[in-house]
Amino acid sequence: MRGGPSHIDMWDPKPLAPVEVRGDFGTIPTKVAGISLTDQLPMCAGIMDKWSLIRSLTHDDPGHSTADQICFTGYRSGTDPDQNVQPSCGSITARQVGHLTPELPQYVVIPKMLPGTGSAYFGSAYKPFETEADPAKPGPFRLPTLGLPQGVSAERFGGRRALLGQFDGLRRDMDRATSSGSLDRCYAQAWEILTSRKARDAFDLDREPAEIRERYGFMPAFDPGAANRCGSPAWSQRILLARRLVEAGVRLVTVDLRWWDTHVKGFESLRLGFLPRFDRAYSALIEDLERRGLLDTTLVVAWGEFGRTP
Secondary structure, rough: OOOOOOHOOOOOOOOOOOHHHHHHOOOEEOOOOOOOOOOOHHHHHHHHHHHHOOOOOOOOOOOOOHHHHHHOOOOOOOOOOOOOOOOOOOHHHHHOOOOOOOOOOOOEEEOOOOOOOHHHOOOOOOEEEEEOOOOOOOOOOOOOOOOOOOOOOOHHHHHHHHHHHHHHHHHHHHHHHHHHHHHHHHHHHHHHHHHOOHHHHHHHHOOOOOHHHHHOOHHHHHHHHHHHHHHOOOOHHHHHHHHHHHHHOOOOEEOOOOOOOOOHHHHHHHHHHHHHHHHHHHHHHHHHHOOOOOHHOOOOOOOOOOOOOO
């Protein structure tokens, strides 16, 4: 939830605090005695026994990109907060377990990279796979980077790969730089993914029944102006795509639910857009993972790079 979601208007209401601290929203009980949420998250409250609130995670950096770096890497940023100095948790995951399912990208960002998600000194082989396409925009969801170019058969593509291998052999004879090994891994992974039916199926949202897409919140048409004020409806289908990828064997998926920087009409934006969409999609994800037997083996982390003061 990039942009600093207001935790006191979501998971940490202050029902006994003065009115100027409490904010506009009421408080509701959850399925777990003693835990309350704001009244804008009734679906999450109904499944409170399936997820936990972590109240001990903190840092003191109020910058969006610099705080992103802390969250994704555990380290403070360098001089350019948009560039990783340390590898992200996703890059570490890809390096450690990526060999187990080479036919799938092991680290995916939906839809595009953001500060903190880079691979740093691990090299390009461990950068995240970016979907680029957005699952909830009108029309079928198709990845521009997944699949062979139009008019190029598998045989022709194989010939290209063989020719590339010959050039690479000459290059390696002349240059034994560390980056060459990284490029070799990139080529190998790209070949596996481009020719993998499993990868194409995992990214195929059309395979999902309509009732599942509706449960997450399927809104294929929307008012761009309203979306800018209240958050993109694409969130719901991004989260559903993440579930498909995890179910297929992708090890780590980052879903970008920006932009929570609600400096203007903050309560209105939360009430009309951000919170009902998040409530629906997040609760759908937890229930969906449980129903498929995946919740016990899947760590779901819902967070922003920082919270908000009253």
